[in-house]
Amino acid sequence: MHVRAPLPEGDSPAALVATGLAKIGLVLRHEAWRERAETGLTPTQGQILALLRARGDGVALGELARELGVSAPTASESVATLAAKGLVEKTRGRTLAVSLTARGRREADRAARWPDFLLEAVDALTPEEQAVFLRGLTTMIRTLQEQGRIPVARMCATCRFYRPNVHADPERPHHCGFVDAPFGDRQLRLDCADWLPTDEEETR
Ligand code: SF4
Structure with a gap:
């Protein structure tokens, strides 16, 4: 009878999660390069379109740089x-602001659609697993922000309206002071138009 050898001591769960994230990062990088070949946009140009789409109105050039973490x-x-390609236009007021043109909006809408393969992979998780995953991602993004590795995102974890775990309902334990309503892990936002920084974030 064949006796299986015991499994070797593995890496720590943290190392395994980091390896998994690195693999997903690799797929996303490939996808970004494929997109670049198709659209002729660099990842930074694509991110600018996505950011302008999320904000709606004109965004100051300095704010764009700060949010994307580029010079x-x-x-x-x-x-x-992007302006030379007819995708954005600049308006000069007190500061220089950038907005999407109609063509830029169409391009931004297209770029904002997550690739099917990624959505399918996330859909394979149960709603409970998605909620835990989103919560973990939020904490990781916050840690990376505190380390100064990525710019501050407009997410619940860094918002002055966020009151985590203040309600007894396990489905909706958090409170959003902006809309004055409870919500659950599944509704945690990573880019919210109503976000305002906490005093701590503002100082940082
Ligand atoms: S305003 Fe937006 S970011 Fe702030 S707690 Fe409410 S949902 Fe979250």
Whole structure:
């Protein structure tokens, strides 16, 4: 009879999660390059379109650079390229603001659609697993922000309206002070138009 050898001591769960994330990062990088070949946009240019789409109105050039975590000259160069392609326009007021043109909005709508393969992979998780995953991602993003590795995102974890775990209902334990309503892990936002930074975030 064949006796199976015991499994070797594995990596820690943290290392396994990091390996899994690295694999997903690899797929996303491939996808970004494929998109670039198709649309001719660099990842930074694509992110600028996505950010302008999320904000609606004109966004100051300095804010674009800060939110994307790139230097002002890089943001300025990317905006100039997008303007030359007819995808954004610049308006000069007190500061220089950037907005989407109609063509830019169509391109941004297209780019904002998550690739089917990624949605299918997330859909394979149960709603409970998705909620736990989203909560874990939120905590990781916050840690990376605190380390200064990524710019502050407009998410619940860094919002002055967020009151975590203040309600007894396990389905909706958190409270959003902006809409004055309870909500659950599944509704945690990663880019919310109503977000305002906590005092701590503002100082940072
Ligand atoms: S305003 Fe938006 S980011 Fe802030 S707690 Fe409410 S849902 Fe979350």
